[in-house]
Amino acid sequence: PENHAVSSQKLSSMERSSATPHFLFVTTPMQGHINPARRLAARVMASMPGARVTFSTAVGGHRLMFPSLATPDEETVDDAGVLYAPYSDGFDEGFRPEVHGMATYKERARAVGRETLSAVVAGLAARGRPVTRMVYAFLVGWAPHVARVHGIPAALYWIQPAAVFAVYYHYFHGHEALIASCANDADPDAAIELPGLPPLRSSALPSIVCITSPEHPHYLLLDMMRDLFLVLDEYKPKVLVNTFDALEPSALRAVAQFELVAVGPVVPDEASPSSTDLFRRDDGKGCMEWLDTKPARSVVYVSFGSILSMSKRQEEETRRGLEATGRPYLWVARKGAGVVMEWCDQVKVLSHPAVGCFVTHCGWNSTLESVTSGVPMVAVPQWTDQPTVAWLVEARMGVGVRARADGEGAVDRGELQRCVETVMGDGEAALGIRAQADLWRWRAEQAIVGGGTSESNLRAFASELCS
Structure with a gap:
């Protein structure tokens, strides 16, 4: 029935090539997925000024991004001209495992997501804005099915290494x-x-x-x-x-069966927004004013991301370890004791000359933001891709050190203090790490400037439908 219902919306390759390029970005309603997808969408729009870009995440995330909308699923357009048109994953109030149960998420999100994203695509076509390319992040693995039903080529956006x-x-x-x-x-x-x-x-x-x-x-x-x-x-x-x-x-x-195309580091620049934070509490102005009072490379910046909450023991060990360094620190967290601030613009913080070290969970977005800012890292990986990212930080790039966890998975105060001193001290190791951080910042910049490898790759991807 679904195939039949939208068969009239399918675009032939000839129709696609003559239509205005229109990229539809689809992602789950998670901070670490929305940010890199939005940034890539902005880059695509910047590389093809005549293109249309629509961004679609689940209603639960859309309503947090745009809390002032009249209804949670209302469409809106940002300053860059990107249209936000949400789909439903069946959990419009937000998915809560303790309420809904983990077992229900995958099947319901896939079934409802396919139906409602298909309606988004059909609605855009009916308004004279047919989608010519879908780009989807990796936890909406059902999205290519919708693309195929509508005759639209799809590309996966892999937001990890x-x-x-x-x-x-x-x-x-x-x-x-x-x-x-x-x-x-x-x-x-x-x-x-x-x-x-x-x-x-x-x-x-x-x-x-x-x-x-x-x-x-x-x-x-x-x-x-x-x-x-x-x-x-x-x-x-x-x-x-x-x-x-x-x-x-x-x-x-490493995987010959697929064409992997590097388009990063996808971090905020003039063309892309810093973020659309789902947890924003204030304007972050206070933390920037505080940083302005500190000497160059003197501050330890600490953030462990927006998903996992720390154990009470890890909170205490982190606080004690930071205090033992005797260095000023800026610790950003949404919960828990010892919090300096609930929110700040991380890219602005990392770009501030007072920041000399980033104690990070090694989320890939945070890591790339640190690399492009030339800030050395203390890696404290927690789960998913973060152990591999920590390996890239320490062994591949040499821009930081990895803190070793104990048998309970926590990093004790002495180990954290040791790592911070290794990165921020005056010793040979610190000087080497800082030199590597400067080198990799330059390499990252070279990839995304005009004519750089990633910039050229993205421009080729964005324009291939028009050739």
């Missing part, structure tokens, strides 16, 4: 037992060699590959990732990756 894509690909294509065995090996020197990648220790593997039971609290994420790769095998879309050639030359070519 290319190395993580390669590990997942090999995990779901014959190496599952081998990777899981390494990930669960108690020997810290246990390592695995996968096609196209350097040897990776168990501590450098993304956390979900250690899951061996459906009872695991994060099994849903592994299950959704498995679905994503099944869909990738079926549809074979182009894969845009938020990385750059100089950083991951081998990983970008």
